[in-house]
Amino acid sequence: MKRREFLQKVGVGSLLGLGMPFFARAQARPVKIATLLPLTGPFAFAGNAGREGFVDGVEYVNEVQGGIAGRRLELIVEDTGYDVAKGTAAFNRVLSRERPDELLFVYGDSTGLSKALAPEIARLALPYSATSFASELADPKTYPTIFVFGPTYNDMMEALLRQIRLEKARARIALVYSNTEFGRDPIPYAKERAKALGMEVVHEEVTPPAFTDATPIALNLRRANPDFVILQGYALSAEPLILRAAREQGLRAKFMGTYYSAELALIQRAGPAAEGFTVTYHNAYWYDTLVPIVDEMRKFRQRKGRDLSYRPTYYMGSLGVVLAVAEALRRAAGAGKLTRAGLVEYLEKLEDYNGLGLQRSYRFVNHRLPYTKLYRANVAKGRFDAITDWLTLA
Known part of the structure; x- marks a missing residue:
């Protein structure tokens, strides 16, 4: 040929x-x-x-x-x-x-x-x-x-605030976040949205992205006496320390976090103090x-x-x-x-x-995927269990 x-x-x-x-x-x-x-x-x-x-x-x-x-x-x-x-x-x-x-x-x-x-x-x-x-x-x-x-982090805050409203309509909220772009990004939205939902932000704690002693944070939170504490901007560099310190100080507040806190390592590092920690997460888990x-x-x-x-x-x-x-x-x-x-x-x-x-x-809606679920830490099982179906945030 x-x-x-x-x-x-x-x-x-x-x-x-x-x-x-x-x-x-x-x-x-x-x-x-x-x-x-x-x-x-x-x-x-x-x-x-x-x-x-x-x-x-x-x-x-x-x-x-x-x-x-x-x-x-x-x-x-x-x-x-x-x-x-x-x-x-x-x-x-x-x-x-x-x-x-x-x-x-x-x-x-x-x-x-x-x-x-x-x-x-x-x-x-x-x-x-x-x-x-x-x-x-x-x-x-x-x-x-x-x-x-x-x-977005704003969307994640929206999902958490909706859940808080379901659990306690006039909740007192504390925001604990790192002094990074990651940490600060959704804070203005969270404060504005909480107010619109009839909630009160009673404390803000701004920290380095990593530290070795969370006792001062826990003491400040105990004085503020919030019903819920939302952590943002750490990616497991601080959450376990904060949860353990809060438990040691006898805080009764419920703790929450966004996507980068939704990891099994948090349960492993925080132990019993992680029980009930609520997170936003939008992928399948490996399990x-x-x-x-x-x-x-x-x-x-x-x-x-x-x-x-x-x-x-x-x-x-x-x-x-x-x-x-x-x-x-x-x-x-x-x-x-x-x-x-x-x-x-x-x-x-x-x-x-x-x-x-x-x-x-x-x-994509405005070039982001506005969908998430809420999960809650189950220490006995060593995993996060879904507590909602998919939430659409746009």
């Missing part, structure tokens, strides 16, 4: 002028996503668990789902140390060396880094997300390519074995010879981002739009996808 006839038979005759070598190279080019994570520093435990979720997700996409329209999905990982300057340098390093037609998505490590990068992300029209659920980022008019893969994606990833890791023990929330969140981005990339490729702009377009059309049960839905 002549070369021209062969090319026509396989459906690429129109590309004859480009030549077979060029065509083969073009097909072989990967689709790349980059993740900037704290693999060292105070939140290294979270960053490395997140990295594992990205690795498993990318390998699953390539080996089980066939990649992205025949192209391999490639993961780029950079360490940020949970430092904005180091994270910004990593971002610039990745953007300077990668081709814009190959690097189609970047994932950052924090609220602080995301806010620092947001203007440049907008200028580059680069699809982006992060560990952050900052309300400011869920603004498609200002940041049309940034997506928040979950409810939710009836959820299809959990069963699927257990089987996948088993085939790989990898540890099947509990995978933390940071793993599940990262896995959810990879699967959703890959699905949007496949749909964009099917429409002939495998570009940054195409990824944004098809992320905005992902409402019929739920990551095999990992999320309620990937239907």
Whole structure:
């Protein structure tokens, strides 16, 4: 068979002028996503668990789902140390060396880094997300390519305040939060919304993101005598200390937290003091074995010879981002739009996808997923049990 006839038979005759070598190279080019994570520093435990979720997700996409329209999905990982300057340098390093037609998505490590990068992300029209659920980022008019893969911190506060209202309509509330972007983000909303719901914020406690003695905090809370205490901005760096100190001081208040407190390590570290701690959480837990994606990833890791023990929330969140981005990339490729702009377009059309049960839905509302459940710590079982069905916060 002549070369021209062969090319026509396989459906690429129109590309004859480009030549077979060029065509083969073009097909072989990967689709790349980059993740900037704290693999060292105070939140290294979270960053490395997140990295594992990205690795498993990318390998699953390539080996089980066939990649992205025949192209391999490639993961780029950079360490940020949970430092904005180091994270910004990593971002610039990745953007300077990668081709814009190959690097189609970047994932950052924090609220602080995301806010620092947001203007440049907008200028580059680069699809982006992060560990952050900052309300400011869920603004498609200002940041049309940034997506928040979950409810914002404001949404999470709304869910907690609704639950408080159900339990005690005129509740007294204390807000304890870190002096970080992460900690401060939803506090204005929580104060305003609590007032609108007829509740009183009787105490605010602003702390470093990590410390070794929570006794002064517990003493301040005992004097304020709240019915409920909401913790924000710690990611397990302080919650167990606060819960244990509160128990030692005899506080009767009920404690609550948002997504990054919704981890089994909190129960393990706080012990009996964690009983009843209520959290917002919007992914499946690794022990939710009836959820299809959990069963699927257990089987996948088993085939790989990898540890099947509990995978933390940071793993599940990262896995959810990879699967959703890959699905949007496949749909964009099917429409002939495998570009940054195409990824944004098809992320905005992902409402019929739920990551095999990992999320309620990937239907973005103002570029965030306003869905969560409330869970409560069960110390005897060593797990968080759901106390609500899915709540829609928009």
